[in-house]
Amino acid sequence: MRTPPAGSRVAPLETIDFGRILEQDPAEQSKLLAVCIKDGFFYLDLQAPRIRQILADKAHVVQMMEEYFALPNDVKMKDNRGAHTHGFKPVGTFTGFKDGARDGYETLKVAYPEMMAHSPLLPAVVQEQEGLFDSFIGLCHLVNKTMLVTLSDVLKLQGTDRFEAHHREGKPTNTTLVLLHYPQQDVKEGMGHNKHTDIGTLTLLFTEQWGLQLQQPGADEWDFVAPREGHAIVNVGDSLRFLSGKKFNSCLHRVVPVASDEDRYSIAYFLRPENDIHFEDVDGNKVKAAQWHDAKYVMFGEPHEKQAQSAMLTGGMERRTVILA
Ligand SMILES: O=C(O)CCC(=O)C(=O)O
Numbered sequence: 444m445r446t447p448p449a450g451s452r453v454a455p456l457e458t459i460d461f462g463r464i465l466e467q468d469p470a471e472q473s474k475l476l477a478v479c480i481k482d483g484f485f486y487l488d489l490q491a492p493r494i495r496q497i498l499a500d501k502a503h504v505v506q507m508m509e510e511y512f513a514l515p516n517d518v519k520m521k522d523n524r525g526a527h528t529h530g531f532k533p534v535g536t537f538t539g540f541k542d543g544a545r546d547g548y549e550t551l552k553v554a555y556p557e558m559m560a561h562s563p564l565l566p567a568v569v570q571e572q573e574g575l576f577d578s579f580i581g582l583c584h585l586v587n588k589t590m591l592v593t594l595s596d597v598l599k600l601q602g603t604d605r606f607e608a609h610h611r612e613g614k615p616t617n618t619t620l621v622l623l624h625y626p627q628q629d630v631k632e633g634m635g636h637n638k639h640t641d642i643g644t645l646t647l648l649f650t651e652q653w654g655l656q657l658q659q660p661g662a663d664e665w666d667f668v669a670p671r672e673g674h675a676i677v678n679v680g681d682s683l684r685f686l687s688g689k690k691f692n693s694c695l696h697r698v699v700p701v702a703s704d705e706d707r708y709s710i711a712y713f714l715r716p717e718n719d720i721h722f723e724d725v726d727g728n729k730v731k732a733a734q735w736h737d738a739k740y741v742m743f744g745e746p747h748e749k750q751a752q753s754a755m756l757t758g759g760m761e762r763r764t765v766i767l768a
């Protein structure tokens with residue numbers, strides 16, 4: 444197991460018990476709202492009997508990932524569909540965490556609408572284990588949607604103001620499951636995954652290894668997020684921050700390579716809004732959710748200098764020093 448470098452800071456994150464959210468426990472519901480406002484990043488305990496199948500499914504998905512990512516690149520490239528929500532992406536497509544470096548991870552993406560439709564376009568490895576992916580994606584979706592409904596309830600939102608009114612089933616959406624593999628890399632190369640806020644609504648992240656870091660709103664330091672068995676890590680994305688009228692925080696995070704003799708695997712389920720809804724972005728412009736998604740993916744691939752000129756990558760969450768000329 445990788446460990447963070449000696450003396451590293453570890454983020455003191457709160458824990459929400461999903462079993463108690465399912466039971467509609469008022470204290471846990473209020474705590475969920477408070478943590479979305481304060482940090483926008485928390486541990487989610489998934490060990491309650493009614494949900495822990497998600498942990499068993501996750502372990503099987505990790506096994507499948509180890510086999511899939513061990514395939515030669517040209518075989519995996521057959522799953523590349525030139526899309527950001529579907530199929531394979533090779534290492535180096537976006538920026539790494541160090542200036543000038545490219546990213547150090549490859550991904551396989553399984554789009555929620557294609558999974559629901561059992562589309563023949565799904566990657567062959569997913570079609571071979573359709574039962575597993577159906578179950579896992581279904582449970583990830585249930586967890587994120589349940590938290591969304593709970594947040595609307597606690598805020599006493601009504602009608603079209605409710606968050607789930609922007610996430611109706613059957614509407615076109617960029618919601619997707621992303622399987623990430625970070626091959627062992629020379630720490631000095633500075634590859635990893637560049638700092639960013641997530642594009643969508645809520646991210647459910649499973650990771651068994653160190654490497655993920657976050658920056659608390661307004662802070663300069665980066666804290667490691669300790670992997671914790673039986674738990675996922677949840678973070679608020681730009682879209683939910685915008686839909687909340689910027690009341691919720693969306694922490695800046697990144698993945699740094701940590702000296703290790705093993706590869707790193709992580710799984711992210713990105714719940715995103717309907718493509719056609721509108722919100723006000725970081726600069727106060729009215730944009731469509733799909734437009735924000737597509738533009739931000741273009742930004743992920745731009746050189747660091749260009750990324751630094753805009754608040755898009757960091758969702759407006761980075762402490763910015765104003766230099767007065
Ligand atoms: O690999 C990880 O732990 C985090 C990945 C991530 O932040 C992302 O894909 O948005």
Ligand SMILES: [Fe+2]
Nearest residue numbers: 639640641696
């Ligand atoms: Fe992320």
